[in-house]
Amino acid sequence: MIRVGRRAGTRISRLLAAVLTAVVLSGCGDDGYQPSGPFRPLPEGPPPQVGPPSSSAPIPGDPAQPGSGEEAGDPNVVASGLAVPTGLVLLPDGSAVVGERDTGRLLQVFADRSPARELMTVPGIDTAGDGGLLGLAISPTFLEDGLFYAYVSTATDNRVVRFPLGGTPNPVLTGIPRGETHNGGGLLFAPDGTLFVGTGDVGDPALAQDPTSLAGKVLHIDVFGGAVGAGPVHSTGHRDVTALCQSLEPGEVGAPGGEGAPTATLYATDDAAVGPDAVDRVAEGGDYSVLPPLIEIPAEEGGPGGCAAAGNAVFVGALDGQRVHAYTLDGTGAVVGDPEEFLGGQYGRLRTVVLDAEGALWITTSNRDGIGTPVEEDDRVLRILPPSAAGTSPL
Template sequence: MRRQRGRRGAAACTLALALVLTGCGDDGYEPTGPFRPLPEGQPPQVGPPTESTPPPGPGDPADPNSGTSRGDPNVVATGLTVPTGLVVLPDGTAVVGERETGRLLQVFPDRSPAQELMTVPGVDTAGDGGLLGLALSPTFDEDGLYYAYVSTPTDNRVVRFPLGGTPNPVLTGIPRGEVHNGGGLAFAPDGTLFVGTGDTGDPALAQDPASLAGKVLHVDVFGQPVGAGPVYSRGHADVTSLCPALDGTATLFAVDESSAGPDELNTVIQDSDHGWPAPGPTSTGPLFEVPNAEGGLGGCAAAGDAVFLGALDGQRVYVVRTEAGGVPEEPAELIAGRYGRLRTVVLDAEGGLWVTTSNGDGVGTPAEDDDKVLRILPPSATGSSPL
């Protein structure tokens, strides 16, 4: 539920906020060798490969620029093309998806050169569409499956695939537009899937019960509705990211980005209405909101009583406390103004935050080695941090 507010400053990151993270150790990892997923057959493709997205072989090197940058310990990969979705693998490495190419690349916390894994075929990048979100199967150790939220020329959809395999549609028919195409993906502890969509530039769709646009959807791994229907919540402008709380409460947070009002962090529950385009008597207000000039919220990760939010226009990571339902007027911030526009934020098992930059998206001002993947360690109780 959007209400216009004055601009709100952001305080420097404090030690207390970072205490929610534990185990912020070194940047090392123990690679277990290349993962070899089980085959899933040859289900229908998202769309045919094109000249701009031919099917490559797994394991090909990425762009030679996709290495480290000028000795910055926070930078683990450079030279990428609008990295958007990111997942951390069980061995501590990560796989990042590029919005405008559909490429998946493996990146490493020890700053080894990134490795190209595959290109998701049939991705349409018109407007703000493309490869918009990634998630790992809840049984990834057994099946090796990736889930992706992608735009095609006719719809947005969720697909799944093993590395090098053909994408298998899971949920299709999500409305597609030039703007506000959504892209949030998050698995619940019970293995069901939440999907965040956008209103495609038509705000009325967010309140239309017959439309999948402007909603958070709830389905199983086969795309079948959980409960009475797939719509879990409504009244969203553009749900770019979803993140479950990791505190056993089953709380689900949704980032809602808007060009017509403040961006929001919402707590999403079954049948909640978040008031877009106009709040009603039963609308649920935001947990936190940030003005457009400081927002462009594109990613979130939750740990303990803190939620970390990547901000494109704000060029920072906000740290929002959620203890007892209260949010401080002055959220803390990380790496403000250091790397330009920041999008995806993912927490790993060692307490590190993986963050993608988005300076090559046509809005930002890219540096010579943009775009990047960062891995940062928020300040610990001992005060050690590369920030």
């Protein structure tokens, strides 16, 4: 049970109403794409693996054995017994695929709390420092091509790769600087099918403003790794972009053929080594070493690891703060009032936050990351609705 005060419950209820409205709107006025048939993974030949193995990379012990949500005995838990689940994507059938940072495993988890299914292990990942499998996305035409995209650390760089289920990864974008900390990992497809990539400054803030470096940036590329526009750098001056999210608005009515393409507002979490953390509203060409953040989070409440947005609501998962922050935005995009919080201290460190078509949040815990204090069921994948006005989750 998730308990909040009456005032908090009312405000989060309004947030949930805004989210559900946005989910309905985002399903209207599609681009006319029709899948050619059921999901069929397509082979991509024998490209090189993700990266060369590293003798300095720690060798994981026996991987955790995934379990069902029922084993955890908590109706909010859809899967348990995972090892630092980081990237999470929703599939068209309503299930989700989650990637483990340290093992590279991909597992399918289910809203009905059925046992998790191990799908594959992404090879060649280097887990030194805070590296590993750091982000996950699925192709905009997933029903047709079955492709997954991942942001991973190798022994020599961070990179974006793509692969069909069970296939060997193809490099999409390589050469993103690699360090012991601040390796980034945000991945997000825009409505037009291009890809945003969030990177970190690898502990060197000067790189975030260096136009020749891919570190400390939000990058914008196509599905083959080519730059969108004048170059791959969309914004600069970031510290550690671990997650990207967007809210969508319907396109303008009156365009030939009906509604135009939806417009998106892009947000990036930015985890600082020192001082407050941030959520930035990302604009092309912006330098976020000088621009003020949309949201500033005190360090003890922060460690933003994931975000989800819809309509005028933004949800941020906090590692150090061990909670989800819920923010309401006004018509200008500015934060209104104080944030509401839920799950505070209930499940430990919270990382990925993804919003599904029913307005529920999928959230991963990160208690086996060497910093948290795991319990027997960790790590877990949660699925909850933000609290209702009655003060409890409907799930």
